[in-house]
Structures are given as C-alpha cells and as structure tokens.
Amino acid sequence: xxxxxxxxxxxDTASRLRxxxxxxSRALRQEAAGESGLSPTQTAVLASISxxxxxxxxxxxxxxxxxxxxxxxxLACLEREGLIERTPDPADGRSSLVAINEAGRERLARLRRxxxxxxxxxxxxxxxxxxxxxxRAAELLDRMREDERP
Amino acid sequence: xxxxxxxxxxxDTASRLRxxxxxxSRALRQEAAGESGLSPTQTAVLASISxxxxxxxxxxxxxxxxxxxxxxxxLACLEREGLIERTPDPADGRSSLVAINEAGRERLARLRRxxxxxxxxxxxxxxxxxxxxxxRAAELLDRMREDERP
DNA sequence: TAGGCTAATTACCTGAGCTAACTTTCATAT
DNA sequence: ATATGAAAGTTAGCTCAGGTAATTAGCCTA
Numbered sequence: 001x002x003x004x005x006x007x008x009x010x011x012d013t014a015s016r017l018r019x020x021x022x023x024x025s026r027a028l029r030q031e032a033a034g035e036s037g038l039s040p041t042q043t044a045v046l047a048s049i050s051x052x053x054x055x056x057x058x059x060x061x062x063x064x065x066x067x068x069x070x071x072x073x074x075l076a077c078l079e080r081e082g083l084i085e086r087t088p089d090p091a092d093g094r095s096s097l098v099a100i101n102e103a104g105r106e107r108l109a110r111l112r113r114x115x116x117x118x119x120x121x122x123x124x125x126x127x128x129x130x131x132x133x134x135x136r137a138a139e140l141l142d143r144m145r146e147d148e149r150p
Numbered sequence: 151x152x153x154x155x156x157x158x159x160x161x162d163t164a165s166r167l168r169x170x171x172x173x174x175s176r177a178l179r180q181e182a183a184g185e186s187g188l189s190p191t192q193t194a195v196l197a198s199i200s201x202x203x204x205x206x207x208x209x210x211x212x213x214x215x216x217x218x219x220x221x222x223x224x225l226a227c228l229e230r231e232g233l234i235e236r237t238p239d240p241a242d243g244r245s246s247l248v249a250i251n252e253a254g255r256e257r258l259a260r261l262r263r264x265x266x267x268x269x270x271x272x273x274x275x276x277x278x279x280x281x282x283x284x285x286r287a288a289e290l291l292d293r294m295r296e297d298e299r300p
Numbered sequence: 301t302a303g304g305c306t307a308a309t310t311a312c313c314t315g316a317g318c319t320a321a322c323t324t325t326c327a328t329a330t
Numbered sequence: 331a332t333a334t335g336a337a338a339g340t341t342a343g344c345t346c347a348g349g350t351a352a353t354t355a356g357c358c359t360a
Binding site for chain 4: 179189191192216219220227242244
C-alpha cells in the first residue's frame with residue numbers, strides 16, 4: 001500500500017499550489033488584455049461552445065461552474081463581438097441554443113496559436129519531462145474539481 | 151540527448167494548462183468568498199509581506215506583478231482589517247514600510263489551515279505520487295514566471 | 301536651485317464573479 | 331382546463347481586482 005502523505009505536507013503543497021495558481025492566473029489575464037481582445041474567461045467560454053456544438057446558456061454556466069447571470073453577460077459580450085450565434089431552442093421556448101460561428105472559429109484558432117504563446121514560450125524553456133509534469137498537473141487540477149456537486 | 155518536444159504538443163499542453171488554471175483560480179476565489187474574509191489576492195499579498203519582513207508598497211507591487219495603484223488598494227484593505235502596520239521609511243520620505251502584525255500572523259496561520267483545506271481535501275483523494283506531481287507543478291509555474299522582466 | 305525622476309495616492313473605467321427579483325415558459329396536479 | 335410551482339433567461343445592483351491618467355510629495359543631479 002502507498003505511504004500516507006502527512007496532512008502537514010498536504011497543507012504546504014496546497015498553499016504553494018494555491019499561490020502559484022493565483023499568480024499565474026493573474027499573469028494570464030494581463031497577457032490577454034494586451035494581445036487578443038478576449039479575456040481568459042471569454043476564451044474559455046468560446047472554447048466550451050466550440051467543443052459543445054449547440055448548447056444552452058444554462059449548460060454552459062454549469063460547464064464553466066459559473067452562475068447563469070454571469071454567463072448571460074459573457075455571452076452578450078461574445079455576441080457583440082460577432083463570434084457566436086443564437087437560435088431559439090425548438091424544444092423549449094424559454095431557452096436558446098448557442099453556437100460558434102466562422103468568425104469565432106477563426107478567432108479561436110488564432111487565439112490558440114497566439115495566446116498559448118505566453119505559456120508555450122515558457123514551456124519551451126523547460127525539459128520535456130517538466131512539460132510532462134505540467135501536462136499531468138493540468139489533468140489532475142481538472143479531475144480534482146470534478147467531484148464538486150454544489 | 152532528450153527528444154525535442156514538438157511545438158504542437160507544447161501548444162496543446164499550454165492550452166489545457168491555461169484552462170485548468172483559469173477554472174481552478176475561479177473555484178478558489180469562490181471558496182475564499184465564503185470562508186475567510188480574505189480573497190486569494192489579499193491572502194497572497196499578506197503572505198508576501200510576511201515573507202518579506204519590512205517592505206515598501208512598490209516592492210510588493212513588483213513581487214506580486216501588479217501595478218502600484220492596485221497594491222495601494224489591497225494594502226488599504228489589509229490595514230482596515232488591522233492585519234498590517236505601516237511606518238514611515240526613514241530612508242525615503244515618499245515611501246512607507248509595511249509589516250505584518252500579530253493579528254496578521256494569526257490570521258495567516260488560520261488561513262493556511264482553513265483555506266488550504268479546499269485544495270488539501272482534494273489532494274487527500276489523490277495518490278502520493280499525484281500530489282508530488284502537483285507540488286512540482288507549483289514550483290515549475292513559479293519558475294516559469296520568474297524570467298519575466300517587463 | 302531648477303528640472304526631472306520616483307513613490308504613493310486618488311479618481312475613474314472595465315471585467316467578472318455574486319445575489320435578488322422579474323418575466324416567460326414549461327410541467328404537473330387537481 | 332386551469333392554477334400552481336419550477337426552471338431558463340435576463341436585469342439590476344453589489345463587490346473585488348485589475349488597469350490608466352493625473353496629482354502630490356519627496357529625492358537627486360546638473
């Protein structure tokens with residue numbers, strides 16, 4: 001059986017991880033402001049829409065773990081930018097279906113190239129083994145959040 | 151010699167890492183709102199002050215990679231909460247020196263226990279080896295940001 | 301000692317999260 | 331058939347945390 005990790009170590013790791021994430025997230029936000037015109041939040045939502053195909057605002061809010069009014073605002077912004085389309089939901093008159101359009105796809109492709117450049121340029125300075133560590137960390141972070149059911 | 155990591159892999163890793171960080175950061179912010187009374191940003195600054203001893207607002211802004219007015223506001227908040235003290239800088243009349251006080255140290259200790267609980271409780275469900283991966287990832291994220299000199 | 305640089309602050313803008321309250325629509329129970 | 335309750339979306343209004351521009355006060359140097 002695997003050795004138990006002492007709680008003090010876990011707290012320490014948690015604390016360091018938290019600070020690293022907060023600061024990196026801030027750096028990402030700043031980077032975004034300069035280049036692309038879309039914030040990390042907006043980019044994440046656009047990517048979610050792209051992955052989902054046709055999706056309701058509520059579902060998006062659930063995916064992004066954000067409350068519905070927040071998603072309403074973000075979608076309004078993406079729509080203003082002309083990156084998404086909305087059609088009425090034929091199955092539910094209260095709802096609408098959101099989809100990415102051609103401009104959105106292009107923007108997303110460009111963003112993936114340019115905006116990941118911030119992290120990618122830094123990843124490029126690391127060993128392949130360190131990149132692998134970060135890649136696995138990304139999966140772990142996502143998995144850690146999965147069993148939240150609030 | 152180590153195999154070169156192809157750029158497409160780097161972009162992919164960068165993209166996944168970015169989304170994971172953005173979403174985790176959001177989860178942390180929500181968690182913070184409930185419990186402790188201090189946001190992740192405020193916590194990070196208080197921890198920075200604690201590490202630094204006596205430090206000027208400008209230096210803190212540099213450490214946290216934030217503009218000075220932003221730091222002014224955050225410090226005002228920490229001061230209102232009675233967690234830090236300011237003394238005039240004997241060497242420079244324009245500046246002041248910031249230090250954590252006893253209440254700040256206590257709060258920080260409590261925060262480290264309580265606020266890391268969010269991450270710690272999730273870390274607890276992972277294998278020790280996975281925790282180790284995240285621990286190394288935290289170091290790597292910090293190192294990656296270090297060579298920014300804008 | 302005049303002029304320019306730097307530290308800090310103030311005022312104001314934006315984005316992104318939240319809750320509360322409202323409208324419209326759906327589903328259901330009577 | 332209709333009344334009631336739940337759910338989707340929005341609107342309004344709050345907060346925090348970032349930013350820029352402009353101001354004030356102090357430092358330094360030619």
